[in-house]
Amino acid sequence: MSLFAHILIPLGFIILALLIKKASIKRRLAILFAAINFLWSLTLIPIVQFNDIIVVQTGGWEAPYGISLVADKFSVIMLVIAAFIFFISTVYGAQEVDKERRKSGHFFFSFGVLAGVNGSFIAGDIFNLYVWFEVMLMSSFILVSLGGERPQMEGSIKYLILNLISALFFVSGVGLLYGNLGTLNMAHISQIIANNKEIIPLLNPALILMFVSFAIKGALVPFFFWLPASYHTPPPTVSAMFAGLLTKVGIYSLIRFYTLYLYHDDLFWNKIILWLGTASMIVGAMAASSQIFFRKILSFHIISQIGYIVIALAFFTKASLAAAIFFLVHNMLSKTNAFLVGGIIRRQTGTLNIKALGDIYRQNPIWAILFFISAFSLAGLPPLSGFAAKYLVIKAGVEADMILISMIALFTGILTLFSMVKIWMEVFWKKVPEDIAVPLPVKKRKEHWMLTASIAMAVMIIIMGVNAQSLLNFCNSAAHTLLNPDIYINAVLNQ
Amino acid sequence: MELIIAIFIGLLFACGVYLILRRSIVKVILGIFVLSNATNLIIFLAGGIKSEAVAFIPDDAESLNPELINDPMAQVLILKAIVIGLGIAAYILALKYRYFEVTGTHDLDQLKNTDQK
Amino acid sequence: MQNIILQKTAKLILIIMTAASLWLLIRGHNNPGGGFIAGIVAATGLILYAIVFGSQKVEKLLKYNTRNWIGSGLAIILVSIIIPIALGEPPMTAMWTTISLPFSISLHTGTPHIFETGVYISVIGIILSIIITIMEVLKWNS
Numbered sequence: 001m002s003l004f005a006h007i008l009i010p011l012g013f014i015i016l017a018l019l020i021k022k023a024s025i026k027r028r029l030a031i032l033f034a035a036i037n038f039l040w041s042l043t044l045i046p047i048v049q050f051n052d053i054i055v056v057q058t059g060g061w062e063a064p065y066g067i068s069l070v071a072d073k074f075s076v077i078m079l080v081i082a083a084f085i086f087f088i089s090t091v092y093g094a095q096e097v098d099k100e101r102r103k104s105g106h107f108f109f110s111f112g113v114l115a116g117v118n119g120s121f122i123a124g125d126i127f128n129l130y131v132w133f134e135v136m137l138m139s140s141f142i143l144v145s146l147g148g149e150r151p152q153m154e155g156s157i158k159y160l161i162l163n164l165i166s167a168l169f170f171v172s173g174v175g176l177l178y179g180n181l182g183t184l185n186m187a188h189i190s191q192i193i194a195n196n197k198e199i200i201p202l203l204n205p206a207l208i209l210m211f212v213s214f215a216i217k218g219a220l221v222p223f224f225f226w227l228p229a230s231y232h233t234p235p236p237t238v239s240a241m242f243a244g245l246l247t248k249v250g251i252y253s254l255i256r257f258y259t260l261y262l263y264h265d266d267l268f269w270n271k272i273i274l275w276l277g278t279a280s281m282i283v284g285a286m287a288a289s290s291q292i293f294f295r296k297i298l299s300f301h302i303i304s305q306i307g308y309i310v311i312a313l314a315f316f317t318k319a320s321l322a323a324a325i326f327f328l329v330h331n332m333l334s335k336t337n338a339f340l341v342g343g344i345i346r347r348q349t350g351t352l353n354i355k356a357l358g359d360i361y362r363q364n365p366i367w368a369i370l371f372f373i374s375a376f377s378l379a380g381l382p383p384l385s386g387f388a389a390k391y392l393v394i395k396a397g398v399e400a401d402m403i404l405i406s407m408i409a410l411f412t413g414i415l416t417l418f419s420m421v422k423i424w425m426e427v428f429w430k431k432v433p434e435d436i437a438v439p440l441p442v443k444k445r446k447e448h449w450m451l452t453a454s455i456a457m458a459v460m461i462i463i464m465g466v467n468a469q470s471l472l473n474f475c476n477s478a479a480h481t482l483l484n485p486d487i488y489i490n491a492v493l494n495q
Numbered sequence: 496m497e498l499i500i501a502i503f504i505g506l507l508f509a510c511g512v513y514l515i516l517r518r519s520i521v522k523v524i525l526g527i528f529v530l531s532n533a534t535n536l537i538i539f540l541a542g543g544i545k546s547e548a549v550a551f552i553p554d555d556a557e558s559l560n561p562e563l564i565n566d567p568m569a570q571v572l573i574l575k576a577i578v579i580g581l582g583i584a585a586y587i588l589a590l591k592y593r594y595f596e597v598t599g600t601h602d603l604d605q606l607k608n609t610d611q612k
Numbered sequence: 613m614q615n616i617i618l619q620k621t622a623k624l625i626l627i628i629m630t631a632a633s634l635w636l637l638i639r640g641h642n643n644p645g646g647g648f649i650a651g652i653v654a655a656t657g658l659i660l661y662a663i664v665f666g667s668q669k670v671e672k673l674l675k676y677n678t679r680n681w682i683g684s685g686l687a688i689i690l691v692s693i694i695i696p697i698a699l700g701e702p703p704m705t706a707m708w709t710t711i712s713l714p715f716s717i718s719l720h721t722g723t724p725h726i727f728e729t730g731v732y733i734s735v736i737g738i739i740l741s742i743i744i745t746i747m748e749v750l751k752w753n754s
Binding site for chain 2: 642643644648742745749
């Protein structure tokens with residue numbers, strides 16, 4: 001029941017949004033439901049600390065036959081952070097998104113995204129995971145194109161076609177897997193593979209299809225092209241929400257699959273994941289350093305950060321998995337906040353071209369401080385969350401005897417710092433260039449809710465950086481569950 | 496029968512990939528539809544097919560012969576995939592319409608603006 | 613379209629399709645059929661009606677707009693999910709009861725029926741909203 005509410009809460013808002021006409025009521029309801037979702041996700045933490053894994057067998061059908069919803073500690077931490085980000089971006093979007101878009105269903109579809117994200121975090125069944133992916137994707141397609149400006153159209157066509165191909169790959173993989181094993185329950189498949197290790201070469205075609213699908217969704221290196229082409233086109237609220245939630249779902253599924261199935265065939269999979277992760281890290285950071293648009297730089301950095309998580313997964317020790325989860329949490333928070341600050345700047349100055357902007361530090365020190373916190377958290381400066389995250393990943397790498405990869409990760413940190421410093425110097429520090437005329441909007445618009453949302457996020461980043469130990473303890477026990485899939489299997493199959 | 500369907504799926508995938516690589520956006524969309532039907536057939540084939548067998552148990556059945564029952568699971572999965580395909584088809588055509596209104600072109604090469612800036 | 617035979621046939625087909633869809637809806641749980649298919653059958657009849665008489669006529673026939681149809685369908689689904697939770701079972705459990713009606717008819721019904729009815733209503737709403745929007749945007753109502 002407690003898990004199922006994470007599907008019922010977004011569904012409830014969607015029903016109300018369909019039945020109610022007035023946009024102003026919908027806005028309040030959206031904030032209310034996002035808050036309920038966040039509070040409800042907090043109640044899962046004590047339950048999961050007490051008994052490791054929550055399982056709901058829907059319809060009363062026992063595990064391999066029915067659809068089970070499963071949440072271990074990793075799922076719960078993702079649920080909580082996703083709910084927090086969604087709450088913040090709803091509060092922010094209540095002010096930022098224009099009335100036209102709100103009327104044509106901005107909140108409606110963002111709750112669709114929430115339903116998809118929540119569902120994928122708790123799905124215990126591969127086909128169910130696919131369905132939640134589709135729910136999330138459909139809503140996100142519409143959010144990207146809502147408003148219908150020309151850049152949005154271009155971005156959304158690329159986003160749409162590449163993500164549809166990834167969905168087709170995934171569902172073909174599901175079909176092949178079902179044909180081979182006759183079951184779709186994730187725990188049951190893992191049990192079958194564990195009992196009969198010779199079977200995995202037979203499954204590899206299906207697993208490769210699924211892996212490619214997750215790699216497209218998570219924007220790993222050869223598959224990332226949709227992300228920088230589309231994330232800078234929609235309104236800032238939407239790109240902040242996507243940056244925080246969507247790619248992370250792909251990575252979540254990759255970690256889940258790796259710890260349940262792929263680790264059985266380590267010789268084959270570990271190399272692939274390790275080198276794709278390394279390539280993502282380098283390519284993302286390097287491509288970012290040549291961009292001159294605020295959100296585009298941040299979009300490329302998403303790819304780079306995904307690389308850190310994936311190499312931490314590929315080290316595959318307890319410390320490195322904990323580091324991967326920690327990094328995921330840190331990245332969701334900091335990245336979203338950087339996009340949120342970008343949205344405030346765009347609203348007040350009308351552009352995000354960093355060559356045309358300038359001198360914001362003197363005009364509005366609050367924005368500058370907010371950006372400083374999130375950007376230098378991404379770059380990994382000590383008191384902020386990014387330092388602990390990068391330190392943990394690199395430490396785990398050195399401990400796992402992957403010195404070269406750890407060196408590359410360190411070097412990439414410098415590149416990240418370079419582009420963050422670039423944004424800082426160009427947007428906040430330098431004088432406004434005189435030859436480029438910035439079209440300033442005539443009247444100043446209100447922004448107090450946007451600021452509140454961004455400040456809450458920044459405070460969260462600082463808390464996470466200063467108080468890293470308690471989160472790390474939780475991540476460690478989550479990594480313990482991930483490394484021992486027997487716990488998961490036994491809880492789901494009720495043995 | 497499996498062989499014929501397998502070859503047919505291969506052909507559908509080839510058509511879909513060919514269409515997706517075209518420059519006209521209409522053809523790309525058609526390619527997506529062809530590919531999604533090909534994947535539905537993959538699930539159908541992978542679930543195992545039997546001739547003259549249905550996927551449900553009649554009301555008055557006393558005993559059950561597994562030879563005469565098709566796997567209903569694969570068909571359920573296809574039904575869901577088709578429903579999702581319906582939603583995507585509706586959305587993608589609306590997007591195409593709006594795209595043509597905004598840009599006045601069918602050419603995918605006109606899409607490069609967001610990548611360059 | 614001003615064609616008397618087509619108009620009369622469309623009305624007749626609408627009635628037949630609606631009746632057939634209700635039959636499919638009721639037999640759904642144990643036999644082929646169910647809310648989704650029934651909804652599509654009903655929507656097909658309505659689409660033919662829309663092609664013949666124009667989309668405004670269908671909107672009048674539906675009484676509420678399609679958003680409300682989708683919304684109320686989903687609300688009915690939500691009810692069918694919440695009933696088992698309220699009774700302490702896992703969500704979406706099929707719970708059956710037999711209601712005895714006058715004239716010694718007994719009705720064996722349960723939450724799957726509620727669920728399928730919700731699916732039926734929302735599928736009609738979704739398909740008609742797609743078709744009506746297309747007809748209005750492309751101006752097929754002449």
